[in-house]
Amino acid sequence: MSRFEPATVNLEFDKRVDDALQDQELRANFRGAMDFLMGKRAAMFPDKEDLEALRSQGEAIRNRCLNQLPELLEQFEQRCTENGIQVHWAETSQEANAIILEIMHKHDATRMVKGKSMASEEIGLNHFLADHGVECLETDMGEYIVQLADETPSHIIMPAIHKNKQQIARLFNQKIDGVEYSEDVDRLIGIGRDVLRQKFFEAEVGLSGVNFAVAETGTLCLVENEGNGRMTTTIPPVHIALCGIEKVVESLRDIPPLLRLLTRSATGQAITTYFNMISGPRKPDEKDGPQEVHVVLLDNGRSRIYADKQLQETLRCIRCGACMNHCPVYTRIGGHAYGTTYPGPIGQVVSPQIWGLHTAGAITKACSLNGACGEACPVKIPLADLIRRLRYESNNNEPTPVPAPRGQGSLRKRSEAVTWKLWALLSRKPGLYKLALLLATRLRALTPKHIGPWTRYRSAPKPAARSLHELAAQRSQSNASSQEHGRHE
Amino acid sequence: MSSREAILNRLRTYRQPKPSQPPQETASTTASAELNMAEKVRLFTENLHAAHAEVITATQEDWTQRLLSLWRETGVHSVIYAPNTPHGESLKSAAHEFPELQLQAYENSIESCKDALFNHIQGGFGTAMAGVAETGTLMVNTGPDEPRALSLVPPTHSLIIHAKDLYADLPEAFHQTQVESALPTNLLLISGPSKTADIQQTLAYGAHGPKRLIVVLIVTEESVRV
């Protein structure tokens, strides 16, 4: 997948899944990576009770902050402004892209380096800027690899997790001048380092995402290991931070518990190498740092998600990726199969809400509702419940009091709706239901050998000779008569 | 209506009512909360070692010699440091005995030394304001006397910290240093050399930032006594 095309999410989902399942190398790469990440996380949380307490704390902090989101956003804006950070508001991805391009134009800038930002993937920033003559270079090693391969990230934390080192060695050999094939990881990273250092040196603007935005102090927090995030926000004369509006927390005191949950859940680290807290541009007496810092607050559907009491839980997400690491479906189909910026369970919840059910709702079917995601979530988002809810909204054609996800009812299939209506009729009329049982048991010899997709991979289940309804009735009759019998003796 | 107003209006309109009883936010405290100084020193050092950092445990008297010797032994011959700091001054005066070392003060803006920083200087030297034992973390308060690039661009980063500035965990460090009352433009938490595992989960150091992190931990007799 060379670029994110929202319009293809529903349309090409089945084909993408099919391709992914056929790709044995891809499946081995994901299985290995997910086992590794699950193991690392488990080692960080040896005590179940401690983990539960920490998750409850994370949930409560995020809920408290979301509950006062409008005030916190205003406070954040005010503090940033006092600190010399310029704040912009974008309702849509188009608006966010335009704001960023305008800043580039203001500085006659054509070279941008980027730290990892899923929000920038969400708004399609790279391709937008490229279309306007701006070179936009990803600098996170995983993102760099993915950009070099003309792909999109397949995981929100580890963008190139779908590739093994042989594939990356081939890629570097083919795409970077003068690089020989080598599977030595230190060497590969060294090559990336050398190429990107030159880019940091030259870039006019650095763009980053934001992990947490602190309202009380007007601080942008970035979590990373590589140092490219620091490079991006330190070396170029202008820094632009793209920040989803839900990322705001109340105060600095909220940071340690959330950071603790984030790094442990994401990569099984007690802390990352760098935690970078930016509260302003370079001051007159300072020797380095950007001269301008901008923050673009991105809505892009988030305030609509905020309107629904249950769906609002989506916004607690701190983007750790643990849900996808623990998802048995993601493990088998990988990130690209979802066709959206955000894959895996959180992607199945976020994507249909951002791009509408009519565009991205179909991916909710790729879930067995097993709940492993919600169990791993550091802020207790009931992901399976939310996926189920979005399935309902995809079918639902009755109006709702608060703004529903866009595309409500758009995936309703008449044949399916009729089937469920018939099922409901059968299942709530005991007479009909028992008649159906009788027919199924008495005609069991006629049970078809092929029943739709089920028997593609499984033998057909055969009804029993007598249903439990019958057996239980017989038993209670014989119990009653033996009691009766006993009484007469 | 501006986008700002449109967004804020929607949020205000659809905000959920506050829960009548907000849930407790206290999590179990970390085991490290009641450590004495010696335990903090031990844990801090252990965690830094685990993160591939080098730790020199030294005294106020011998740290310069030990750091300068390590640089010499490992081929770090050009270092940029922040002047106008007590440690920078000590380093400068001690460096006279190491004539092969080029010690350069970070005195002017990055624009005047960017090429040297990126292409020639091998080391950066600075000061940490506090440390966190539980995670082996150094808090660096950047500013006029602690430029941001010192700890980022040169391949070897050396940092000095006093054992008395170690805290058990991050909440305690934030609380005790009252960091929120005077945040610098860039507050950094550094917990090892730059690294990545983006290629097949294989750890590699020196992704974009320093490949080496040398931590000079100044201890007194009191701080190592159990």
Added chain:
Amino acid sequence: MQRAYPEKPEQVYFFGTCLIDLFYPEAGMAGIQLLEREGVKVVYPQQQSCCGQPAYNSGYDNEARKVAAAQIACLGEERPVVVPSASCADMFRHHYPDLFADTPLHKQALDLAARTYELTEFLVHVCKIRLVDHGPAATVAIHNSCSAQRGTKTAQDAISLLRQMSNVAIVLQERASECCGFGGTFAVKAPDISNAMVQDKCDNLLATGANDLVSGDCGCLMNISGALEKRKDKLPAQHIASFIWERTQ
């Protein structure tokens, strides 16, 4: 937090579940007989059908609600409801209250949720059952459904029942907690993904060398044993109630 359990009651409702009703009635009967052997009289309402989960999981809430209301109606007396499936028990316990939120049946849904027990949970915690194993030596693999692990949180109860069986050795498959790929209509709506999951589950189960497979959920059993049969692999699969009942008579 552990659930508070009542004293052993005189009577319980038995909710058989639609899958057991049609495909595994012997499992239902085994459950009923185990309960009655413990001195608990079992009431099996003939008006019961399905908990409504298939429609609910597919996003057809209105249809699910109608069917659910019929179950609430036939389980109305104040006595515990025992369900030989964590999946359906979880539907009663955790999803009925959501399904009936803001409806006149909400209180009744909450009441039903509070007195619903998964079968192994009820045998262990309420009946405090003691089992005497008369069966031959067997090596058994257990598959706990996702609902047992994360919904009713009763996976340990099935294991503790098996542990009481003196001639049974329990073996654990690799990635034991991973979903088998059933997921109700998921197996039909995303058949290829479901297949990838169940094939891995079969591989892991066969690798244990177990003689038998038991589970507390017939959905998983139907999925796993159907796939094993198609592969022509032999690993007899039984509901845990049948397995225990047969060996303890």
